[in-house]
Amino acid sequence: MSEEVLKIADLQVSYGGIEAVRGISFDVKAGEIVTLIGANGAGKSSTLRTISGLVKPASGKVIFDGEDITGKDPTAIVSKGLMMVPEGRRIFPNLTVLENLKIGAYLRKDDLESDIERVYGYFPRLRERSWQEGGTLSGGEQQMLAVGRALMGRPKLLMMDEPSLGLAPIVVQDIFEIIRQIHAAGTTVLLIEQNANMALHVADRAYVIENGKIAMEGTGSELLSDEKVRAAYLGTTAN
């Protein structure tokens, strides 16, 4: 459990003049579920986008699997086994479910059959709808597709940006159940969530981001019982 899959050192990201991420450091160890929580605009998505190469950092380092991937392009990063489920699902609306899944494995040249079966195993509804266009799926189904699509890349580390966004509570539970299963099957997960309660329950460790900085860190249960976290992110106070 000690080997570091991902290590972020003093990462800074700015858009024009606006500093969105101001020196974040954290790490994810093999086999963990790590979650980043924080208010709107705290810089969570910016951090993920920078790790996956969509945004170039102003400074700092991203080490994945012992290799410096700072500022590399997304193609190189994906091919090393780092996949992202982007914020807001972003499935391809005019491609069928099956085509969406195949794009997730675009950089792989080997046989996809077993992976498609695996994804359909997690999400039987996708199998029923494999010829339906992505844009015509319901929100929940689209989220399943976005997760399935990322799994097609056989990631060593799966990063998910708010997978529960806009889903009914029962579907949120389903999604979290799947995250547990994916994790149990051996994939390391980095999870961003607004739904701090659910996230802290599944996570081994968690970081709280405020204004582009790490404000707190600890195991999931530690943060769940922390006064400040309860007040700010769980909407409950102790008693």
Next chain:
Amino acid sequence: MKEKKISFQAFICISILLIFVIILENISMIFPSLPQIFAPTSPLFTVLKKAAVYSLVAVSMNLLNGFTGLFSLGQAGFMLLGAYTYAILTVPSAMKEQVYYLFGGCAFEFSLLDMFEGIFGSAGFGGAVSMILACLIAIILAGCVAGLFAYFIGIPVLRLKSDYLAIATLGFAEILRAIFQWQKLGKVTNGANMIKGFPTFSSFNITDASGNTVLRLSTFVPFLISALCILIIVLLIHSSYGRAFKAIRDDEVAAEAMGVSLFKHKMLSFVISSFFAGVGGALFAMYVANAQAKAFTSVMTYEILLIVVIGGIGSVSGSVIATFLYVACSEWWLRFLDSEQYVGAIKIPLLRNGFRMVVFSVVIMVIVLFFSQGIMGNREISIGALFKKRTPRAERKQ
């Protein structure tokens, strides 16, 4: 397995179509009493030839606009490059003196046609082989030149936001047209004059020793070349590259996040699209039997864009159907609107020269306003209605 079955069916359909074209072209020779419309000079064949050429260009534009989501307005420019490349490479050197008489001959003595005639002879079967090889190679090179220029435009422009491509290609096409008409380059481009004397579609008609046509192939040839090129484009669209193109069209950021290299795939699509526009340009030169820069205006690009929109952005079969309808309307069916007509002794009002374009514009406006999906939307005609009905159910079962 499904893919193979479809390609096999497509292959059969294309073969039937080509055979049908040959029969149609030659039927008036076998049955001379047939109506005028089957005669080689009838507008039917003008329409078929032009539409065959235009459908390739429309499909190539659709590959870029409809399947990759890139908006280029350089189609006419790439066609111009193709037309001139083809013309310059195939005009026999004996003809060059006469074609370039204003400039005292051509700076470029070489001719593919002469080269192959030197090997295979210029008469009979050898002559046919020489001409086919010369034309084929010149057409491919025409595409390559267009593709090469696209590559150089793409290097700076495709890294920017997509809108810039439309502006850059439009400007490129206009500049190119001016350069090719520039008198200083007359020894290569023949200035503002046309280049002629190269093999055209009619050159493919088979004649006997005394010069009588035995078998007409002048409509078959553009159909054959266009069909092959469109087939290649369709295969590309169905390959994993095509899937990546469509992913980029749907959502650039998501495609990039999945590891699809935006620049590489946009470049690929742009170069391939331009290659086929260049081939289309060569075919266009063969169709009008000359190459002249002033034919390749931006109006031509808009015409093709219109065809793509009418057919449905993202539908290959839509583009092809729309091309044939569009060309038939503009060249044939609406011609009567341009001349004064009488019903009995009463002159029908409004019909006079130019009225056709008015009607045509109105029809197009109605289509674009009320049927913005075009004829086909982004669907395709699948071969055989039966097949179409069976597919989804069969797929669901497995």
